[in-house]
Amino acid sequence: MPETQKKHVAVLPFPFGTHAAPLLSIVRRLSSSSSAPAIFSFFCTPNTNASLFGSSLPLGDVTPYEVWDGVSPGYTFSGKHQEDIELFIQAAPYSFAEGMRAAEAKTGRKITCIISDAFLWFAADMARDLDVPWLAFWTAGPAALTAHLHTDLLREKLLGDRGVVGREDETLGFIPGMSKTSVRDLQEGVVFGNMESKFSKMLHEMGKALPRATAVFINCFEELDPIITADLKSKLKEYLNIGPINMMGTQVEATVPDKTGCLEWLDGQREASVVYVSFGTVMVPPAKELEELAGALEESGAPFIWSLKEKVWGSLPVGFLERTEGRGKVVGWAPQVGILRHPSVGAFVTHCGWNSVLESIVGGRAPMICRPFFGDQRLNARMMEVVWGMGAGMEGGVISKKRLLSCLGEIGLVSDGGGKGREMRDNLLSLRRRAQSSVSTDGTSSANFRSLLTLALS
Incomplete structure (x- = not known):
């Protein structure tokens, strides 16, 4: 030619x-x-x-x-x-x-x-x-x-x-x-x-x-x-x-080394026990919500990975990092695709950006707890909660310690959620199978x- x-x-x-x-x-x-x-x-x-x-x-x-x-x-x-x-x-x-x-x-x-x-x-x-x-x-x-x-x-x-x-x-x-x-x-x-x-x-x-x-x-x-x-x-x-394009092996993240050791750390945790927290690359919750979120993670007793920009760590409650050392892992960056596919992850606290929604579906394991901020995130959160049935939302649109602990209970990480967590995971797995078929x-x-x-x- x-x-x-x-x-x-x-x-x-x-x-x-x-x-x-x-x-x-x-x-x-x-x-x-x-x-x-x-x-x-x-x-x-x-x-x-x-x-x-x-x-x-x-x-x-x-x-x-x-x-x-x-x-x-x-x-x-x-x-x-x-x-x-x-x-x-x-x-x-x-x-x-x-x-x-x-x-x-x-x-x-x-x-x-x-x-x-x-x-x-x-x-x-x-x-x-x-x-x-x-x-x-x-x-x-x-x-x-x-x-x-x-x-x-x-x-x-x-x-x-x-x-x-x-x-x-x-x-x-x-x-x-x-x-x-x-x-x-x-x-x-x-x-x-x-x-x-x-x-x-x-x-x-x-x-x-x-x-x-x-x-x-x-x-x-x-x-x-x-x-x-x-x-x-x-x-x-x-x-x-x-x-989803990340089921086709095209996402750059798949080739990025796990420099923070998150996946190796997850290997040592029980199945469906870990809370993964990430609000994407753009947004950070206000200081009061960071405090409420940290309080819920600490009180829950659940192991967690929190992807949070290092410059914000100083806004966390005094002594939080020390009190949760070993049980919790706060990192400046996390390999999200790999984390959401790991069998140890049991819940995903997220802003509900579209990439995160798809990555959760592809992982097929971790029901979402959503705190949307702007743009399409509120629609994604609503669809996730009431249409697809794969997670729970924040009452009033902001993070509170009480509500987050309640969501973790519904999902079954801190108490028996009465079947809600199993239903969410079944819905996620069903969506993952449909995505895989597509x-x-x-x-x-x-x-x-x-x-x-x-x-x-x-």
Whole structure:
């Protein structure tokens, strides 16, 4: 095949939070699965590229290119919430266009497809102008996606002179698959919060643009939420569940050494006895909640692993680390995928980010105790608790010692939960089996991945 005819896929990630890493994992798998010659150009900010690629430049057929983060030389941050994101969003259409032109010049190959984070709604126009497919990757769960696609309907139904004040507990039965979720579970910027921020407007534009995408793909499996899946398929040209990707051996974490010795420590614990605590890479609970959480762990008597940034350890109750030494293990980083698969783990205290939800399902062992903070986390927590039945939530949305001990009791780690813990684990195991089936050779996620590969390289 002549060089000019070989496929050249432009990959546009969102360089914040945990968005870029799963997209790179999927792109690497697309690259390794292709039987036809193809290159993938990965356009991202310098800091994020360095964290993803390290010294491996390029990585197989995936070559990183640096794009501007929107921060001008000498710029002084004001401390405004999401200021870095707003600067990036403002510059992104120009930055990505410049990057793609540079990659075309360097490789001698025209861009033949754009794969982007779904947040980057303007990729619809870029793909139209280039007359190439646009494949959008949604990094969160299906319930959060359907909320964004139904934003205008939600606003029409719910917003009044006082916004949604007084209607927070109303359920969303007018949206397929959302009858057990309520207004208060929605993401900020949909019907409450700052709906005029650049971030909220970006997500609103995204919801309107995604039906134009050649396909929207997601790290999920159809069998988790059949009703929402059917609704999304009716609203999008192609809606492709291609996960869980960490059942396909593509996650970077699987190759990271366990430098803190968590897995070896777990080998010495009883089955289903350990509480694992992690709130992801972004959020840390307020000081009062850290105190309540530490008090519950100490009083429970259960062994635990707590993944907590070292700079926060000083906020723990005086003497906590010493009093729980041996029974508890507080680390700055933990190999979460391996921990959630370990037979000694019996409960997972989490923020309910989408990656954590999937990793819990893939592990199939540890019911979740959720303290969501923002974005899709409240929806994930509600679905986890009342739809999928694989865990318990915090009353009032904050951690209290009393409630956390009660949750550990329900799950059966500190008392007999009266069968609730067994039911949660049965539900988790059932979901894990369905997920495993979906990624088998004849499974729905495997078939959807083959469709995605065809769309990207046809």
